[in-house]
Amino acid sequence: ADIRSVCTEAGMYAIRARRKTVTEKDFLDAVNKVIKGYQKFSATPKYMVYN
Numbered sequence: 879a880d881i882r883s884v885c886t887e888a889g890m891y892a893i894r895a896r897r898k899t900v901t902e903k904d905f906l907d908a909v910n911k912v913i914k915g916y917q918k919f920s921a922t923p924k925y926m927v928y929n
């Protein structure tokens with residue numbers, strides 16, 4: 879699921895830039911966006927404080 883999310887986001891970056899090919903920068907930006915999205919929904923730090 880993570881690989882699919884990253885590939886989809888990289889493709890979206892290329893489409894927004896009106897390109898037909900995906901570059902390495904698109905993949906790196908997509909990885910950062912997907913990881914940031916998971917950190918937003920992660921509740922681990924909240925539980926670590928109470929334990």
